[in-house]
Amino acid sequence: MDQVLEKIYAIKKYELDDYAKHLMIGGGTRGGPVLKRGKGCWVEDIDGKKYIDCTSQSWALYLGYANDEINNIVHEHSQNLTHVHQGFDTLPRFAFAKKLAQIAPASFNRVSFTVGGGPAVESAMKLAVKNREGAGEFICLYDSYHGATLGTMGASWISTMGSGKFIGGSRFNRIIRQFIRVPNPYCYRCPLGLEPEGCEMMCLKVLRLTIEKGINGPTAAIILEPLQASGGQIIFPKEYLQGVRKLCDEFGIILVYDEIQTYARIGTFFANEYYGVEPDIIALGKGLGAGFPIGANIIRDGLKGYEPDSEELHTFANNSVSQVAGLKLIDILENGVLENCRNMGNYLGKELKDMQKTFPQIGDVRQAGLHIGLELVIDPATKAPATGLLAAVRKAGFENGIIFGVGGMAKNVLKIKPPLIITKQDADSVLESFRKSFMTALKNI
Secondary structure (H helix, E strand, O other), X not given: OOHHHHHHXXXXXXXXXHHHOOOOOOOOOOOOOOEEEEEEOEEEXXXXXXXXXXXXXXXXXXXXXXXXXXXXXXXXXHOOOOEOOOOOOOHHXXXXXXXXXXXXXXXXXXXXXXXXXXXXXHHHHHHHHHHOOOOOEEEEEOOOOOOOOOOOHHHOHXXXXXXOOOOHHHHHHHHOOOOEEEOOOOHHHXXXXXXXXXXXXXXXXXXXXHHHXXXXXXXXXXXXXXXXXXXXXXXXXXXXXXXHHHHHHHHOOEEEEEOOOOOOOOOOXXXXXXXXXXXXXXXXXXXXXXXXXXXXXXXXXXXXXXXXXXXXOOOOOOEHHHHHHHHHHHHHHHHHHHHHHHHHHHHHHHHXXXXXXXXXXXXXXXXXXOEEEEEEEOOOOOOOEOHHHHHHHHHHHHHOOEEOEEEOOOOOEEEEOOOXXXXXXXXXXXXXXXXXXXXXXXXXX
């Protein structure tokens, strides 16, 4: 073992406080174990305790920890190339761009790369402005999350009072771009106070009015997640996206899908396959590089793309290691893993819905592929958010060897988003550990 690694792995638990005082962390739901090694869906902490990870580490490890095939191709390729400047062509970049175009909708044939998800959304904004003469305003949705860069923070709920108070992003509001927000189709907890039956898609009517009367000048783009992840695992009705597409066509607005979390995880490569509605630009990140950092935009035919005169320039946008990892990931996904994602997602979704009969505090189960969210409530009639219950479930989960994610404005949505390779045996472990953790939490609150 390399001596540097030996020193790192030799750090003792009692020494961590001394190390921690040198570290600044700007986000994340902390308070969990200190992780040391992992394999597949399981990870081990510095005490040797093992956990099944239902976060896939910010939803990025589609193949789980330390995947042999990804490690092998990265090791083999890195003997030849690692970092390459954006101005030099490479075979991995050509190959990855072509492959993404092949699996994307038929009219999407041009790809640009960037360093991650937030910059990919910023890049989509540039392309929208370039293609909409005289337009400079953007529309996003309530509870949206598109990143925490200065360019995207204004489109993310962290800059609003969505959580009940001003947090994080709001401290930078004076220097970030302000977005125009419209109601999201959150049918379980409608922001307009309506019931799904008979609402007549009022959120679409508000969107139209905003385009017509709420914005100065033409709208450059509508940016949305086809499934709001951070906002609470909210699966949009197909008719909503159809309506947004019609409005964009009517007013000449660019429709941007932020697929940073939906790519492959909903059981299809892209959301258009799931919903049957195509955007104009697709922004990608997180799992795209199989755990290695990379982001991308794919644009439809007919749009102006980038010109190589510093419109879009990043030192690490031509990361060949991430590109070969992303290519290998697609190869593996195409050979059974996407099907497994659908099958195991449906299995977990069905079993969790059955648990609602025992635990009425599970107000809603939302599942698309392995995008799973449980909205916890104090009472299913009032739907009052059970924030304390969720915190207790997550804490009990650590004790029971399982790591859950947290979402929703009130932090009352439990996220279950394991690696896409999860087996039925592992899925049963998730269900059993969740049941134990839920029962423990009910006793302790």
